[in-house]
Amino acid sequence: MKTILHKAETRGSANHGWLNTHHTFSFANYYDPERVHFGALRVLNDDSIAGGGGFGMHPHDNMEIITIPLEGDLRHRDNMGNEEVIREGDVQVMSAGTGVYHSEFNNSEDKKVELLQIWVFPNKKNVQPRYDQISIRDISKSNEFYQVLSPDSTDQGVWIHQDAWFSLGSFEKGKTASYSLKKEGNGVYAFVIEGDVTINGQELNRRDGLGIWEVDKLDVVAGSNARVLLMEVPLLN
Missing domain, CATH: 2.60.120.10 (Jelly Rolls)
Structure with a gap:
């Protein structure tokens, strides 16, 4: 067995006022050559977005992007025509493939939303972009994975x-x-x-x-x- 430990306080971080974020792996202005990825896991961001805040339209390609809200609701829009609210208890995925534009905003004006955004390298490039979102409330279990x-x-x-x-x-x-x-x-x-x-x-x-x-x-x-x-x-x- 081999392991690598990343304590919470060693993560990269940035506080932009509307966004307080922590990066387990190198991202944006945080770069550590020893912490670029873990296998196919490229990004693990722990984000807290203030009321009314969010990310405007921006592009992605050839990446599998998973969003897991931990508290509050996140409003999603993309150029594939999807307009959804992702809530605590949901899991969202985008296969960016050949390219997609999307935005993410806190759905509340006065309450924060906390979420994990995770990027995974795909095993196929230039796939047709796709979007999916599910509720995990009905499949969740106590005291087991x-x-x-x-x-x-x-x-x-x-x-x-x-x-x-x-x-x-x-x-x-x-x-x-x-x-x-x-x-x-x-x-x-x-x-x-x-x-x-x-x-x-x-x-x-x-x-x-x-x-x-x-x-x-x-x-x-x-x-x-x-x-x-x-x-x-x-x-x-």
């Missing part, structure tokens, strides 16, 4: 053009859970959204990240009430 993303359009959750699987779990203090990797050679990046957990012997706290590879299974113990996101991705040469 449940899948919210996969490479299979017929499987549970959203799907992307990559051999990647994302799972969420909410745990009560003292509860344990296991996660078995789906594909040989993949690694897992674990991100602690809330609380304290121990994963394969490594203690982690709120907003800590842990990359794990050369392992078949993760064992998780909740040291307090906790919520964890597991992102299984191919390791890139």
